[in-house]
Amino acid sequence: MNKEPLQESIKKEKAARKKAERLLKDKGEELLLSNKKLQKNNRNLKFKNEALGLLVSLINFAHTKNTDITQTLKCYLEEVCKFCKWPLGHIYFVQRSLKNNNETKLTPGNIWYGRSQEKFKNFIEQTMKTEFQADDGIPGSVMKTNKPVWLDHAFDEGSFLRQQEGRKLDMIGAYAVPLFVFGEIYAIAEFFADDSSKKKKHYLEFAISAAAQVSTIIERLLSEDRVKSKNKELQNALNELKQIQLQLVQTSKMASLGQLAAGIAHEINNPISYLENNLRILGKYVNYYKGVRKKRQLFFDKIIDFLPAEIAKEKSEYDTDSEKINYLLSDIEALISESLEGVQRVTEIVLSLKSFARLDEAEYKIVNINECVESTIKVIWNELKYKCELKKELSPNIPSIKCNPGQINQVIMNILVNASQAIEGKGLITIKTLQSNSEVCILISDTGSGISEENIHAIFEPFFTTKPVGIGTGLGLSVSYGIIQKHGGKIEVHSELGLGTTFEIFLPITRINDVPSIKVNES
Ligand SMILES: Nc1ncnc2c1ncn2[C@@H]1O[C@H](COP(=O)(O)OP(=O)(O)OP(=O)(O)O)[C@@H](O)[C@H]1O
Ligand SMILES: [Mg+2]
Incomplete structure (x- = not known):
């Protein structure tokens, strides 16, 4: 068997294994890295989920309850502090001068979240005494720059009212976020942390995005208030108009009634005065006639015994007629006096009508x-x-x-x-x-x-x-x-x-x- 090719193939085999091992190692490291990334993303996602949940509950709070601006801001402070594990949060309001909109100062609102009210009592008291101008303190620099501010060691440098108390409470970091309403800074939320490591990017981001939600809610509440107060103004104006209308109707009614009364008074005055005159003259005539009758009666009484018997016989007839006439005369007198009383009453009414019509020239x-x-x-x-x-x-x-x-x-x-x-x-x-x-x-x-x-x-x-x-x-x-x-x-x-x-x-x-x-x- 030829040795050469065997060794060659072992060598090749070794090289191939090494390569495979290196590849495996690289892949393993890659896997570890992506696993870590996955874990981090997971954590971020969990965080964001939690933050989203809090934002939703904040929005729900503002919508479902019959809430106002103070309650909304309180809820905002509480949600942010709990989420970021910051112990204290507080609101400053921006006060603009009526003369000049650019002249501003920051006054502390009585809106707090404190993990322990008792513990933060002195710090809160001191804050409530502190007003800031633009560029003054943490809220002042937010006011000036329109941007959030974070200080890692807020209570270390300088000398200011809350410094000693802040240190006593082991407060380290401070964070302030602007709240914009209708495009202008409306308030500043100030938070304190007892550990500067709590300045985490997502905490700060959460405080900012929650502030944006709160701003929208406040804009809605203010718009509703404006609509309500405009409605009230309109209602008042309407009531006033109704009142004026009623008064006008009353005045014009009185004025036309006055004219009518004046006309009636004028028309009645003349006939009533000649009626009165005529009645008085009639009364005098009756009186005169009564006198003449009396004289005539006396005359007849004197001559009756000298009249022939057949004429004197008719006397009793005349006597009966005379009694009737006497009765008529006294009735005429009574009628005249009653009529005069009536005329007097009408005269009084005419006087009243004249007075109602303001025709009389009065002395003041x-x-x-x-x-x-x-x-x-x-x-x-x-x-x-x-x-x-x-x-x-x-x-x-x-x-x-x-x-x-x-x-x-x-x-x-x-x-x-x-x-x-x-x-x-x-x-x-x-x-x-x-x-x-x-x-x-x-x-x-x-x-x-x-x-x-x-x-x-x-x-x-x-x-x-x-x-x-x-x-x-x-x-x-x-x-x-x-x-x-x-x-x-x-x-x-x-x-x-x-x-x-x-x-x-x-x-x-x-x-x-x-x-x-x-x-x-x-x-
Ligand atoms: N104090 C009162 N209590 C109850 N009703 C009243 C009183 N004052 C006025 N009124 C009512 O207002 C009506 C108008 O009053 P007003 O004095 O003009 O006329 P009058 O008293 O009826 O008649 P006049 O005063 O001409 O004799 C009265 O008839 C009465 O019904
Ligand atoms: Mg009366």
């Missing part, structure tokens, strides 16, 4: 309203005393005001008469005066029947009455309304059916106190 004086109240009470006391107890609470401090005292008396009287008419049996009327800002107020309350919802809108309209014919004309309050309006004041009513009614009169104070107050006794 400086008067203390208490005097108006006292004098009016005197005039109608007889009507009130059997119906009610009257309680007076007149403020001695109210200033005198410029008004037409006769007309103010008329208003007080109308309201007092209404109050007494609303009381069945015995009740209480309270009359108060007081000053409220730049107005003098007269409040008149009664314990009467009250006014129904349905009627309360109509009571100031002329001729609105719930009283029987002959008792109420329905002019009292409409006239009073006109008088108070003419004085630049207002009259309001509050009533509860079955409990009673309060009228409130407000009259503006004009500062002419150097004119002496006059005694009012005009009612």
Whole structure:
């Protein structure tokens, strides 16, 4: 056997094995490396998964609960601190000057996460006292650069308020993240770590991406708030408009009713005055005729005995007629007097209508309203005393005001008469005066029947009455309304059916106190 080829083939065999071994070793190392990579990726994936879970729970928190900005920020601090194993987190808010949007400062918000509130008590207290300007401290440098800041040894250098306390708590690293809302820095979240190795890239990334989510949530909450407050503003404006519309309707109604009243008053005035004149003249004629008849009767009585018997016989017939005429005459007198009373009543109504229409030229004086109240009470006391107890609470401090005292008396009287008419049996009327800002107020309350919802809108309209014919004309309050309006004041009513009614009169104070107050006794 040839030795040469055998050795050659062994050599080849060895070389091939070595190569195979090297290849195996390389493959083994490659496998180990990719295994390590796989493990690392796995860990990263687990981490990211966990971070994603926390972000989802943060978003859910903001959406599912009826949350606000403070709660959202608290939740953010808590999630970040728990995930990164940082013991403390806190929020600073950016305050912008109203004059200049670029003038800012950072004020501590009372929004915290602390692993142990007791342990961090002093540190929190000191933080709450600290405000930062841009470029000042950790939050300040975030404010200036708009970027997150990490300090490995935050409490080592310099001298600042929280330094000693930070060291005592073994805090080492500090991290601050900006929260942007509508494109501007809104707040800064500041975190502290008790181990600088906790500055891991994915921790910082998590805090940043959670901050981005929180920013979106805050933008939503702020937009909702803005929409809500705009809605509220719109609702208020609508209510105000409705109120103005009601007032306008009321004013224009009163104005046209005033014109109508003025027209009626004018038209009635003339016929009523010649009716009155004619009735009085008719009365005089009747009187005259009665005198003539009396004289004639006396004359007949004197001559009766001298008349021939057949003429004197007819006397009894004349006597019967004469009695009838006497009866007619006295009836005519009664009819005239009743008609005159009616005319008088119509005249009063015309006067009230004129007053409602503000046609009368009134005289204004400086008067203390208490005097108006006292004098009016005197005039109608007889009507009130059997119906009610009257309680007076007149403020001695109210200033005198410029008004037409006769007309103010008329208003007080109308309201007092209404109050007494609303009381069945015995009740209480309270009359108060007081000053409220730049107005003098007269409040008149009664314990009467009250006014129904349905009627309360109509009571100031002329001729609105719930009283029987002959008792109420329905002019009292409409006239009073006109008088108070003419004085630049207002009259309001509050009533509860079955409990009673309060009228409130407000009259503006004009500062002419150097004119002496006059005694009012005009009612
Ligand atoms: N204090 C009150 N309590 C209950 N109802 C009232 C009161 N004041 C006014 N009213 C109601 O308002 C209506 C209008 O009052 P207003 O004084 O204008 O007319 P009136 O009293 O009916 O008649 P007038 O005053 O012309 O004699 C009254 O008929 C009554 O229904
Ligand atoms: Mg009345």
